[in-house]
Amino acid sequence: MIRNLGARLFRRQPQKHLDEELAEAGQTKVRLAALSIIAVYTATFGVLLAEDEFIAPWAITILVYHILYAPAAFAIFLWARHMPGHYPVRRLLSMVLDYVSLGCSIVVEPMVMMPLHTIILWVTLGNGLRFGKTYLRIATGFAVCTVLIVGFSIPQGQNAPYMMVMLLLSAVVIPHYASALLGRIDQARHEADQANLAKSRFLAQASHDLRQPLHAINLFTNSLQNTGLNNRQRQIVERIDRALQSLARLFRSLLDLSTLDSGTVAPKLEPVSLGELFQEIVLQNVQLAEWDNSELRMVDTRYVVLTDRVLLLTMIQNLVSNALKFSTGRGVILGCRRRGSSIAVEVWDQGNGIEEEYFPLIFDEFFQIKQRGDRDRQGVGLGLSIVARMAAILGLKIDVASRIGRGSRFTLSGLPIVQDAKVTVTLVPSGNDRSPLRDWSVLLVEDDTDILEATAGLLSSWGCHVVATTSIPATIQSCDMIVTDFDLGGGQTGEDCIKFVRQLLGVEVPAIIITAHDDSRIAAEIGDPNVLVLKKPLRPAELRSTISSVRARLTSG
Missing domain, CATH: 3.30.565.10 (Histidine kinase-like ATPase, C-terminal domain)
Structure with missing residues (x-):
């Protein structure tokens, strides 16, 4: 049990919020600023209240103590800067140093340094507001101990117990009130997180449901252009396609922004x-x-x-x-x-x-x-x-x-x-590589028959030999590439299709998965660099360039 407690104190703990590292760094900077303010305050009143000397002896004592304390405060600052994160031992050590420093300063010269009691409250509230209710309770305990020790160590505490009771109550009541406010903040944050989660779920579902028809319209428009239209008809179809591409770009932007807001984007180098x-x-x-x-x-x-x-x-x-x-x-x-x-x-x-x-x-x-x-x-x-x-x-x-x-x-x-x-x-130039993919054998798997037909027509127009099916084929002689939807129905996915075909042919066939889900999530789930993931709505030019780059890489290899 003791070993587990020690491990938890010295090991970096999971962070509840992304701004926790900034809060830790901010607390170390505030500590250095408070140290400077106390030093200036002490030196100023030490000179003003000195009688025969240039500076009062009590001021020298406090300044020497703070000079000795400064390296520790600076070391904690460097520690938080080079090892950011939630380390309980660092936070507890910082509290101990803060309260000991403030308490000793008050004990040396109570009449002048008693205003430091406000800094004790400042330190207590600072730890609570930055690190949460648990650390607020710990800091309150340290503050109460500091006030009690100071009260029993100075004459004012013994001669004016009512003043010490007032200081003690302020050390308890104000943090307790702050704790109640923190509880409301945590509740509001929880409700905001739930609302954000609900929004993310809605957008994820809307993404999947809207990508599919956009993808289908994209393919059908491209297929329509290859049906021998006259000039007037071709112009109308081009305008429809142009409006569709604008809608698709706007749609991608909104979903990209939503994904970035969710904080789930992790780079895969x-x-x-x-x-x-x-x-x-x-x-x-x-x-x-x-x-x-x-x-x-x-x-x-x-x-x-x-x-x-x-x-x-x-x-x-x-x-x-x-x-x-x-x-x-x-x-x-x-x-x-x-x-x-x-x-x-x-x-x-x-x-x-x-x-x-x-x-x-x-x-x-x-x-x-x-x-x-x-x-x-x-x-x-x-x-x-x-x-x-x-x-x-x-x-x-x-x-x-x-x-x-x-x-x-x-x-x-x-x-x-x-x-x-x-x-x-x-x-x-932009149109330098528009040659068809002649003699390239493609297995196409798509459970939507309309999309299957439109995609097969596109691949065929580029010169590919296409085997099109709405489900994972029971047998296949050969193929140079697999192009599959992710959701194939019946509990089967594009990943299952790729694994089955590769096992059937005994070859690591390159593959493309076209999905209406988050493409980065699907790619991470599959974890295969030979499987490319493209997201709907997919422009025919994007599909063609992807297949061309795969073929070129295999040919050069």
Whole structure:
């Protein structure tokens, strides 16, 4: 039992709230500030009340004591800075040092130092408000002991017991009142957490239910474009598709923001080829650039960085989409530069530029620069705020530079290099790699027959040999890739399908799971780098570029 208690005291404990580390650091800074205030107070009155000496002897005694106490307070400050977290022994040791310091100061010269009783209350309330009701009770116990010891040690305590009773009551009643307030705060926080959890559950369910029809409409619109429409009909379908893509981008932004608000996003670091990532982003935005009569180019690179691929892809995608939106009829360039041992990704546009006064605001949620008479643009101002939040998660820095009338440059810096390589400065136009996937055998599994038919038609139009089924096939001769939905009905999932087919063929067949669930959660649950997870609604260009990159990687390997 004693061993377990000791382990709990010295071991880092789980934190209840994300701001607990900031509270610990704040308490150490307050301690140093209080130490300085007491020293100045003591020195000032020591000089003013001195009779024959320059400074009164009692003041020297207190100052010497605080000089000896200062290294301990500074050591606790460094301890909290270099080892953040909830360590009970550190908090208890800090309390002991605080109350001993204050009590000794009062005992040395009660008449002058009695105002330090207010600092005793300050320390008690500070521990409670920062660390919760348990530490408030412990601090109250220390405060009561300090007042009792001081009361029995000084003449005023013996000659004026009523004053000591008043001090003792204040040391108990005020923290008790604070404890009641903390209880209400905890209750309010619990209710807020429950409301936030309910919102997250609602959005998760809405995400799943809304992604499916959006994904289906996306596929059907693309299939309709390949049915021999006349020019007028093709224009109408393109406008429908354009509106659908705007809705899908807004939908993704809202769900990305909700996921970030939930605090569940944890980066999964892996080597990422920037060249392949750039190529994928360019292919995904070909149609958007064509619609806006813009030109999207990339500077090819062979650098490999250590980062979370999904988060980096989302950030760059948001930057490119934002650049295209404000560069109608002009150009956007995607590239990177080396900065020491890291890489900075840059997105350049030829838009109208951004006033410098707006630089601190453009990464705020729902902020949009819009002047009177400006034309309406799609979006609600979430793209850059999502980039800023994801950059913070990955420890990256986001910067902006702009010149009015010339354009803007957004930079993501701090990506650590894994593989050093020279950059091939080649401008790759947006439509350079649109060849079909000829002779590529794909097993397609989707329980929705309409989506199954539309996806099979797309794959076939790209030159793939498609075996399409609504459930896990009992047998299959061969396939180069598996494309499957996650929820297949009957308690079966896409993961089950992939495992069964691989076992049946005896080959680690590359696979893609298309899901309406949180893609990062599904990827973490599967834990297989050879299984890519794409989230609905999925644009055909995104599916094609993903399959192409897998095929290219296998061919080069």
